[in-house]
Amino acid sequence: MRVVINGFGRIGRTILRQILTQPEHRDIEVALINEIAPLETCAYLFKYDSTFGPLPYDVVTEGTGLRVNGKFIPFSSHGALGGADIPAVDVFLECTGKVQSRDIAQRGLDAGAKAVLISGPSEYADKTIVLGANEGSLGDARIISNSSCTTNAIAPLMQVMNTAFGIERAHITTIHCYTSSQPMVDAPRGDLARSRAGAESMVPTTTSAAKEVQKVLPDIGERTSVAAVRVPSLSVSSIDAVLQLSSPIKGSARDTVLEAIKQSNVIGAIDDPCVSRDMRERPDSLILALPEIQTIGNSQLRLFGWYDNEWGFSARMIDMARLLAAQT
CATH class of the missing domain: 3.40.50.720 (NAD(P)-binding Rossmann-like Domain)
Incomplete structure (x- = not known):
């Protein structure tokens, strides 16, 4: 290629x-x-x-x-x-x-x-495709958006969980490292919170993933809200997701979720009590932290996962390029 x-x-x-x-x-x-x-x-x-x-x-x-x-x-x-x-x-x-x-x-x-x-997200692409979520809809499109790193973390997870249990509604918060869109010292930005020094504070803000998930998974996306907090970390971000499921979880939530994500080739899992630094240079779109799985009753599920927002996203760029080269 x-x-x-x-x-x-x-x-x-x-x-x-x-x-x-x-x-x-x-x-x-x-x-x-x-x-x-x-x-x-x-x-x-x-x-x-x-x-x-x-x-x-x-x-x-x-x-x-x-x-x-x-x-x-x-x-x-x-x-x-x-x-x-x-x-x-x-x-x-x-x-x-x-x-x-x-x-x-x-x-x-x-x-x-x-x-x-x-x-990245683009309104000028023929389609927005996220591997593990909607690559089946690629068709003959030739200008493709690979969406955002956060959408690549969220959409495959939502796809496998919806297939396994059905999702009534969901809220997801991405805890995202600072990026070049934020200043190193306080400086004017359109978003006032993002005008503050990125390496000094946790910054509540918006994320393009809110709209991108709707592009990639329209049916699930309209029942999903997404928010963001930028944090003073150089790399590796995370998502904290609360899902209201259509079908109750039977038995161990950990084992049931682990079985569900086996259907995805872009989602990994970790059973150790890791921190963000441990996830650097992981090629997965998302790495679920199994010890963080929680349930309220048998139909509300909380999931937490890591993603290296640069390394994992770049790995998907290469994978998507291979898919495009093979189909065109």
Whole structure:
């Protein structure tokens, strides 16, 4: 599979790190990375990462690209990558976070890519697809939104739980690490709470997952509310979900839930009393904390799970790219 990565920020760099360090991705060729930041800066930020640590390979600039562990990766620095600038590839990974029109979303296709995969929510995508939730509805769509990291954590869980028990209604709170959308010191933002220093306070706020779950699972989404609290943590987030079930749980809630999530290939589980740091670089969309399962009666269920909002989401980007390449 040949890909272009447009945008070398947190997700673009994490995708490349997984491609280069995970043996199962040796078949992926990165034909081009486009990033407007200086090449020397790209090399430095790829080599030294505050979240995942130093890359275990040499990273050097060479001409118009980087050489990583002996492998050359070409770079370009176009503000609006398109047309002849894009080599022939299977999937165009749009990771800039700046798809502001259908024309921008279309550029990869116009250059000959089989599909475009956007690394976040987008109203300009043909469809929003979350693996483990609604990939069966992909059809012949060629511009796909991979939704958000939180939606990738919530939607597969809701899908398996609805299949197993039925969900009457649900409320989910994501406890999310701070991101670049928040300032490091107090500074004006449209959302006043998000104008406060992100590494200093817990910040109640909204989340795009509230609307995204409705896109991915319309029937379940209309019965689900989602809220968020940003917390002073560098990486790994969590969801705290309370579900009102249609069918009562019979027997051990832990064993029953564990059996249900076995139907998903993107949900993991942990039985140890872990903390967020322990979940870093886990590729699962969600890792259920089994000791945290609680019930009130036999039809109200509380679930708690972790997700590495960068590593897990990037893993799904690669998985989705493979699916798109195989279907187009």
